[in-house]
Each structure stands twice: as structure tokens, then as C-alpha cells.
Amino acid sequence: MSTVRRSIINPALIPALALAVASMSACKGDEGRNESDDGIGNDDIGTSDSDTGMETGDGSTTMGPILDMPSEPAIIDLKIDPPNAVIEVVDGVIPAGVDFTAIATNDQNIESMVDAYGVWSWDRLDIAELDPGPGALTATGLLGGIGKLHFSYEGMEATADVTVKLRYNIDETGGNEGAKGALDGANTADPSLSLLYPYNFTVFPRGLLGPTVQWNGGNDADIYKVHAESPTFVLDWYGPVPNPSRWDFPELPTDIWLKLTDSTEGQITFDLRRYDGMTAYTSGIQFWTIAPANLAGTIYYWAVNQGDVLRIQPGASAPEQFLQKPPGTTCLACHSVSTDGSVIVAAQNGGASPWATFNPDGSNIFYTDIASGTSGFQAISPDGAWVLWGQSNGNFHAQPNSWMVLSPNNSTAVSAQLFQLTGWPVHPAWSHDGGKIAYGVRTDGNWLDFNNSTLWVVDIDLNGPTFANPVQIVANDPNRPTVSYPTWSPDNEWLAFGRATQARTRGAAGELWMVRKDGSEPVRIDLANGFGHVPDPETAENYEPTFVPVVSGGFFWLVFVSERQYGNTLTNQDVATRTKQLWVTAISPNAGPGTDPSHPAFWLPGQELNNNNMRGYAALNECKDIGETCEAGYDCCSGYCVETMPGVFTCSDDVPMCSPNGSACETAADCCDPEASCIGGYCTTLIG
Structure with a gap:
């Protein structure tokens, strides 16, 4: 049995109570109670002349009784009850607050209960509101999540983990309780259903439209249950999905995918799960991961059928x-975009x-003609000031050796030459x-159509400007002799590239690779290529990778082109006509x-x-000015995105004491999170 005794007296009042008791004892002289009587004093009050105050003839007073005051009880522990609370919001209905x-x-x-004598604080105002008087939390219903409730008292602090869980129950069966009950209790493996998309173990960023879940093997009259769950969100959806079976996360009255990911x-x-009117089946559980950040920037791509470069904001x-x-x-076509957009x-x-x-608004900065600017694929400096261009044919600018030209973005003036x-x-x-x-360095064909190439890296100094130290880092392979389309990771330590049977992607067998810059x-x-979840030969239908230039949500993100099937939506696998689409893979920077x-x-x-759709080129958005809303510091010209009020972030030029993830840094020591790294000039906590 516990020996702990609980009191509603504030421990801070104990010294005052002790003093009052001692004073009363002094008035009673010899009759003051001893230590064993009240548990507060340490010694009996003395009665000798030396201990008793006596009035003298001149009216002065000698020293009164010397009181041995009790020691103040020390606070040795502070806690919050309950220590782990779960507040559940069902179908948007806000429950009563939790005390x-x-x-x-x-x-x-x-x-002792000390609620009224300390200070309450709460770190997730987006998921719950704090009443600091009684220490009560009321869910907002906007988001689910996990926060920490803090209480400070007498130099000590206690914390409690509080989970706000959103739960949505959506019934589109027309009230078919029998089907719903069968689906809830299903435990028979489905003999025919094949879930095509999304793939198991996919990592998604926030801020995207929800995936269209696609499968084969059902009947038009079947009833389905979709169950999606995380520690802070639950969805149970019931309803029919006629063939071809494609299901979107509901958007009205609530955008479920947005709520789920945020x-x-x-x-x-x-x-x-599927119910065919007689038996309810399970198709197995998939595991997806949500990275805690939006996909950064904008993706620019070539829409082949339109002959134009389009862009899409995630x-x-x-x-x-x-x-x-x-x-x-x-x-x-054949576009590139500066890192800063x-x-x-x-x-x-x-x-x-x-x-x-071109400028980000689409207006033209400069254009060349055939006589002055014969080119093809170009590279552009991170700030957009310089363009490296040139068509890699032996007669380019009537030179005996192949080379490329470095020019300002508004001129064909030759500022430097990259010779090969x-x-x-x-x-x-x-x-x-x-x-x-x-x-790449090709050894056959022309600038667009070739079969043999290797991968090289060269230093560039724009103070000259000069090129120096060219070195081959990847040789070609007899099975995939074309090494092409390199792209730099956000930390500038890695290159992703393609290995293929030819440079032109139509009809090529192509795979994605990575290598360190050395x-x-x-x-x-x-x-990323699809091994383990995409049938052959679709694992060799991947081309033209480009990295998103910053880390978001703890991952690198790589955009690439693939001619693979997209669920049951795009299924044509004729080599001459299969559709090219843009795909995105998460890259774990800490993989061994x-x-x-x-x-x-x-x-x-x-x-x-x-x-x-080809050549999906990722770049940051044009930076925002002070006071404009932002998601991270890389959105801001200043490099800093700060919370100006609960849930509202704006660009600021006030350098903070430390940089939150996504804001500017020079070294990891600048970052608030002790586990964060400084990558590409921004703080980030890596995942995986």
C-alpha cells in the first residue's frame, strides 16, 4: 500500500503556518508544544532567563526566546495528471475540454495539488486551446497531433503528452448495416483483389492532392471499406466502387487527405476490404509514411504534345x-531552372x-537565333545569372574540339569555355x-541521339570565370552504355543520373542510379525504379531525374520520368506509344x-x-519579401520564416536566436534542433 499522503494545502504556505505556530508557542512560554507534539518544531522552547525576554527597569527588553524554526519541506517531484491523455474529435464534433x-x-x-500556484503552457495551439487558469485543453478540430503540456512551479517543471486524434466515419452504403458489419469483421484473404496503387511503403510529403487508390479484381456491386489510421487520425469509409476500381479520398465537406497528412x-x-454480398475479404495492410513538410518549390516540365514548358505547384x-x-x-523544350527559381x-x-x-512570370529576358545560339540542353547557375550552353557537335562554332560556352543570361558573349x-x-x-x-561526355551520335557516354564533374569559379579539374566519375556499362541526365542532391554531395541503352528515352531501357560526387x-x-512492386520490364522505364533543391520533411526528393503503368488508369505498354508521366521518390540521406x-x-x-510529360525540373519558388506568408525559410528572400501568431508564419529579417528547420544557417550550430544538419544553407532534421 502506498504511504503517500495527499493534501490540498499549497506546500508554499507551509513556512507561514510554521511561523504562526511558533509565535503562539512563544506567547504560552513554558507551555509551548515540543517537536513530538506538532511535527513542525525541532526543539522545546527554553524557559531559562537566558531564553526568556525580561523587561528591565529602564524599559529596555532583553533578547526574547530563541526559536529553532522548522525546515521548509522540500518539493522533490512534480507531475501532471493525467500524464498521457487522448482527446478524440469524431466527425468534427468538438468534445468537452480535458482538465x-x-x-x-x-x-x-x-x-499537494498546486494547479493555481504555477504556470501552465502548451506547445500545439493548432490542435488544442489552453485555458491556463484551471489547466484545461479543448481540441480545435483543425488537426490531429501530439503536443506537450507544461507546468512550472518552484523552479521545477512537469510535462504531459497529449494526443488529439481526429476520427471520421463516412457511410456511402445507403445504410447497409449488414455489409458494414461484415466488413468490420472480415478475416478472409481476398482471392481476387490486387491493389495496384499506391505502392506499399511509399513516402508522401504533405501539401499534395490525395492519391487515387486503384485496384483490380472487384465486382461492380461490391461494397468496400477503406480504413486509414495513424496515431492521430482514423478514417473509416464504406461504399461502392464500380469498375474500374478507383477511389479518391473525400474532399467535401472535409478534405480528408489534407487532414490526414497535416x-x-x-x-x-x-x-x-471487399464485401461481395456473401463474404467479406481483406486485402492486407499497406504501410505509408507521411513526411512532416510540404514538397518544396515548383516542378517545371516539358508537355510534349503541346511543345511547351509548363509548371505545376505541388x-x-x-x-x-x-x-x-x-x-x-x-x-x-530542354529546359533548366535556377535553384532559386x-x-x-x-x-x-x-x-x-x-x-x-525567362522570368518567373513568363516574360522573356533574352533569346538567341540559330546563327548565334545553337544549343540544346543548358545548365543555369543557382542564382540564374549565368548560362552554360552549346550544341555538342564537332563543328560547334567551327572548333576542332567539343566545348560549351558560359555566358550571362542575357547575352551570347563568351565569358569562359568548357573544353572536352x-x-x-x-x-x-x-x-x-x-x-x-x-x-555527360558522349563518344558517338549527336547531341540528341547517342548510345555511349560517361559522367564527368568539373570545378567552376565565377570570379574568373574559369573551369578546372575535369574528372570522369562514372564509366559506361555494356548493358546500359548511356550515362546521362545528372542532377545534384541538395547537399551537393550526390548525383543522381540515368543509365540507359540510348539517350533518347522513347524505346530506351533506363534505370536510375546515384553516386557520390567523387x-x-x-x-x-x-x-524508385520499381523493383519488388512493378513488373518487368517496367523497372527499366525510368529516365531524366532531377532533385528538388532543398530537403523537406527530412528527405531528399527526386522527380523523374517513367513510362510504367499508373494503376489501372494508364496501362498501355506499347514501346512506341506508352505514356510518359512524372513520378517522385523520397531519398533517405542517411542510408548506409x-x-x-x-x-x-x-x-x-x-x-x-x-x-x-518529360524533364520534370524542380526549383524553388521566387523568394518572398518581408511580411509575406511562408512555409519555411527557403520561401523567403531573408532566409527566415517565423511564427508571428499561432499557426501563422511570415518572412522576417530579424535573425532569430536559432533557426528552426527550413530556415537559414551557416553551420548546424545555428539550428534550434540539436539533431539538425545545415544542408544547402537551411536547417533540417534528416529522416532515414
Whole structure:
């Protein structure tokens, strides 16, 4: 049995009570109680002359009784009750608030409720509101999540974990309780259903439209149950899904996928069940992961059927056609975008492909013609100020050796030349820190169609400007002799690239690889390619990777082109006509040497299904000014995004004491999170 005694007396009042008792004892003289009487005093009050105050003849008073005051009981423990609370919001209905009690324990093992004598605080105002008087939390219903409730008292602090869980129950069966009951109790493996998309173990960022879940093997009249759950969110949906079976997370009256992803950090379980009128079946549980950040920036891509470069903001339902074509230009392609999103460069009209540059609003900065700007694929500096261009044919600018030209973004002036003594440079890509160029070197064919190439890296110094120290880092392979389309990781330590049977993607067998910038630790990124969840030969239908230039949610993100099937929506696998679409894979930066760092990819929502989409090039958005809303510091010209009121973040030029994740840094010591790294100039806590 516990020996703890609980009191409602504030321990802070104990010294005052002791003093009052001592004073009364002094008035009683010899009759004051001793230590054994009250448990407070330490000694009997003395009665000798030396101990008793006596009045003298001159009216002065000698020293009164010397009181041995009791020691103040020490607080040795402070806690919050309950220590782990769960507040559940069902179908948007806010429940009554939850009251918390602060309890102090002193060195005499006495517990006291001290709610009114300390300070309550709460770190997640987006999920619950705090009434600091009684220490009560009321869910907002906006999001689910896990927060910490704090209570400070007498130099001590106690914390409690509080989970707010959102639960949605959606019935579209027309009240078919029998079907719902059968689905809830299903335990028979489905003999026919095959879940096609999303793939098991996919990692999703926040801020996207929800995935369309697709499967084969059902009947038109079947009733389904979709169960999705994380520690902070639960969805149970019931209803029919006629063939072809495609199911979208409900958007009205509540955007369920948005609520789910914004409420979740980490793993989701997804369970699809089917009832055919007689038997209810399970299809097995899938595990998805939600990264705790939106996919950063914008993705620019070539819409082949339109002959134009479009862009799509993650979360948008459709792409944007924004470039204003120069006079005489009918097609724009082979584009690159500066890391900061300030300048776009693209080739015009095919063939000689002279280059042109554009502002983010689509207005034209500069354009060349066939006589002055014959090019193809270009690289652009991180700040958009410089363009590396040139068509890698032996007669480019009538030079005996192959080379590329470095020019300002508004001129064809030759500021420096990148020579290649053997072979011809192709597909250049500029590192995000501005210090290196990666490029392929072909040894056959022409700038667009070739079969044999290797991967190189060269230093660039814009103070010259000069190129120096070219080095081959990846050789070709007899089975995949074309090494092309390099792209730099956010930390400038890795390159992703393609290995294929030819440079032109139509009809090529292509795989995605990664390698360190010095050529060490090459690894095929199997999960991104689809191994284990995509049938052959679709694992060799992946091309043209580009990294998103910053880390978000603890992952690198890689955009690429694939001709694989997309669920039961795009199923054509004819080599000559299969559809090219953009896919995205999460890359775990901390994967060990030789370990595949990728995860199963997801189809980029919002792109057009009836178009061939290529060259998905990721860049940051044009930076925002002070006072504009932001999601992270990389949205801001100042580099800092701060919370100005609960749930509201704006760009600021006030350098904080430390940088939260996503805000600017020079070293990891600048970051608030002691486990964060400084990658690409921004704080981030890596996952995986």
C-alpha cells in the first residue's frame, strides 16, 4: 500500500503556518508544544532567563526566546495528471475540454495539488486551446497531433503528452448495416483483389492532392471499406466502387487527405476490404509514411504534345502554361531552372535549338537565333545569372574540339569555355552551391541521339570565370552504355543520373542510379525504379531525374520520368506509344554505403494524363519579401520564416536566436534542433 499522503494545502504556505505556530508557542512560554507534539518544531522552547525576554527597569527588553524554526519541506517531484491523455474529435464534433491537475510531492511524501500556484503552457495551439487558469485543453478540430503540456512551479517543471486524434466515419452504403458489419469483421484473404496503387511503403510529403487508390479484381456491386489510421487520425469509409476500381479520398465537406497528412508525422496503415454480398475479404495492410513538410518549390516540365514548358505547384489540380514564346518560336523544350527559381532557360524549336531565358512570370529576358545560339540542353547557375550552353557537335562554332560556352543570361558573349578533349559534353547540370558542373561526355551520335557516354564533374569559379579539374566519375556499362541526365542532391554531395541503352528515352531501357560526387558508392535506386512492386520490364522505364533543391520533411526528393503503368488508369505498354508521366521518390540521406536510399515512388498529382510529360525540373519558388506568408525559410528572400501568431508564419529579417528547420544557417550550430544538419544553407532534421 502506498504511504503517500495527499493534501490540498499549497506546500508554499507551509513556512507561514510554521511561523504562526511558533509565535503562539512563544506567547504560552513554558507551555509551548515540543517537536513530538506538532511535527513542525525541532526543539522545546527554553524557559531559562537566558531564553526568556525580561523587561528591565529602564524599559529596555532583553533578547526574547530563541526559536529553532522548522525546515521548509522540500518539493522533490512534480507531475501532471493525467500524464498521457487522448482527446478524440469524431466527425468534427468538438468534445468537452480535458482538465489536468498539477501535483507536487514533498520530502515527507505528501502530495499537494498546486494547479493555481504555477504556470501552465502548451506547445500545439493548432490542435488544442489552453485555458491556463484551471489547466484545461479543448481540441480545435483543425488537426490531429501530439503536443506537450507544461507546468512550472518552484523552479521545477512537469510535462504531459497529449494526443488529439481526429476520427471520421463516412457511410456511402445507403445504410447497409449488414455489409458494414461484415466488413468490420472480415478475416478472409481476398482471392481476387490486387491493389495496384499506391505502392506499399511509399513516402508522401504533405501539401499534395490525395492519391487515387486503384485496384483490380472487384465486382461492380461490391461494397468496400477503406480504413486509414495513424496515431492521430482514423478514417473509416464504406461504399461502392464500380469498375474500374478507383477511389479518391473525400474532399467535401472535409478534405480528408489534407487532414490526414497535416495531422500525421510518420506511418499510416491502409486497409482495403471487399464485401461481395456473401463474404467479406481483406486485402492486407499497406504501410505509408507521411513526411512532416510540404514538397518544396515548383516542378517545371516539358508537355510534349503541346511543345511547351509548363509548371505545376505541388498541391495544384492542374499545370500552368506561363511562358511567353519569343517571336517565331513554336516549341520550347530542354529546359533548366535556377535553384532559386529566378530564371528559366529553354531551347527553341528543336533542331539547332537556340536558347532563351525567362522570368518567373513568363516574360522573356533574352533569346538567341540559330546563327548565334545553337544549343540544346543548358545548365543555369543557382542564382540564374549565368548560362552554360552549346550544341555538342564537332563543328560547334567551327572548333576542332567539343566545348560549351558560359555566358550571362542575357547575352551570347563568351565569358569562359568548357573544353572536352575527347568526346562531346552533353546534359550539363550546375551544383546548388555554384561550385561544380556535372555533365555527360558522349563518344558517338549527336547531341540528341547517342548510345555511349560517361559522367564527368568539373570545378567552376565565377570570379574568373574559369573551369578546372575535369574528372570522369562514372564509366559506361555494356548493358546500359548511356550515362546521362545528372542532377545534384541538395547537399551537393550526390548525383543522381540515368543509365540507359540510348539517350533518347522513347524505346530506351533506363534505370536510375546515384553516386557520390567523387565517383564512390554507386548504387542503383531499386525502389524508385520499381523493383519488388512493378513488373518487368517496367523497372527499366525510368529516365531524366532531377532533385528538388532543398530537403523537406527530412528527405531528399527526386522527380523523374517513367513510362510504367499508373494503376489501372494508364496501362498501355506499347514501346512506341506508352505514356510518359512524372513520378517522385523520397531519398533517405542517411542510408548506409551500398544501400538503396530510395522509396517506392508516387505519381505527381495534377499533371495531365493525356499528355507525354518529360524533364520534370524542380526549383524553388521566387523568394518572398518581408511580411509575406511562408512555409519555411527557403520561401523567403531573408532566409527566415517565423511564427508571428499561432499557426501563422511570415518572412522576417530579424535573425532569430536559432533557426528552426527550413530556415537559414551557416553551420548546424545555428539550428534550434540539436539533431539538425545545415544542408544547402537551411536547417533540417534528416529522416532515414
